[in-house]
Amino acid sequence: MKRPLILALIFTSQVVCLNATILPPSDSTQTFKIITKSRLIRLIDSVFDLEEPSPRDMDLLHYYASILKDNKSDTVRVGNLDLGDLSFYSKSDEQLLFPPVKLEDIPASQNIIAENSIFGFYCAPFKNIVTSNYGWRDGKMHKGIDIDLNRGDKVCAAFAGKVRIAKKQGGFGNVVILMHLNGLETVYAHLSRLKVKPGDIVQSGQVIGLGGNTGHSRGTHLHFEIRYKGYPLNPGAIISFTENKLYHHTITLKNNGRDLCAFPANSNLHKVKPGESWYVIAHRYGLSMKELMTLNAVDRRYKLKPGQQLRIN
DSSP states (O other): OOHHHHIIIIISSEEEOSSSEEOOOTTOOOOOEEEEHHHHHHHHHHHTTOSSOOHHHHHHHHHHHHHHHHOOSSEEEEEEOOGGGEESSOTTGGGSSSOOOOGGGSOSEEEEEOOBTTTBOOOOSSOSOEEEOSEEETTEEEOSEEEEOOTTOEEEOSSSEEEEEEEEEGGGEEEEEEEOTTSEEEEEEEESEEOOOTTOEEOTTOEEEEOOOOSSOSSSEEEEEEEETTEEEOGGGTEETTTTEESOSEEEEEEOSSOEEEEETTOOEEEOOTTOOHHHHHHHTTOOHHHHHHHTTOOTTOOOOTTOEEEOO
């Protein structure tokens, strides 16, 4: 197959819509193609015949391969890549802070591309020290991390996406929730002021709000979360907040039947067995308890669960 034909079929701003659903506006003339998985696989395979595939070609190949792995249907829908049409939930559910999704409807394991030349690249929401990690805190699960800042400091979008929520909401105070093309959502809470509204398209690094102390908050800080289908993921296991970059461009997402966890796709993992402690696991791999906890972005208050996956490198 010739290069121009391949580009016309799959490389001209097109995306296979599986993790995120791209819905055409009611007044749009936008069209979608329904193609079989086998057809898409043949198109992907044909790229390997290219003499000099570009970095953009390879980024799309990795993306398609990751979502094909987890798709259970025989066909996929191909449409224009348009953040304005991005939607994960029904219209009524989109108004909820975290719409309910059954855990059994989420694959046991999948890879999600977090950054590349197609989706853009990560930008730190705010560069400063992390004052509280993901995990148990004061008898409650802290489902994100806290980053120290001052009132009025600019808070930026970590990834390009579409604003789903931008309002005052209970303990979160002024909160912004962004949807991203790979199926992830990011949450920015306790803001003093909102700089975006629902439906806005934002780019990575764009200011979405100002730091503050609204809602249930002890001092000014940014509460930052990463979620998939409403389930919280540990941001510190995905992002280095000291170097302000992702550990790896692709994330492995695991569903153990109770919750979800995420790790860099290039990590080696240990599955926690009943009765194992932080000390036992750390000793097995020649690590200190502190080193093992740092790798997994938690502290001593975090409770190990049988079946849980821990990074060991």
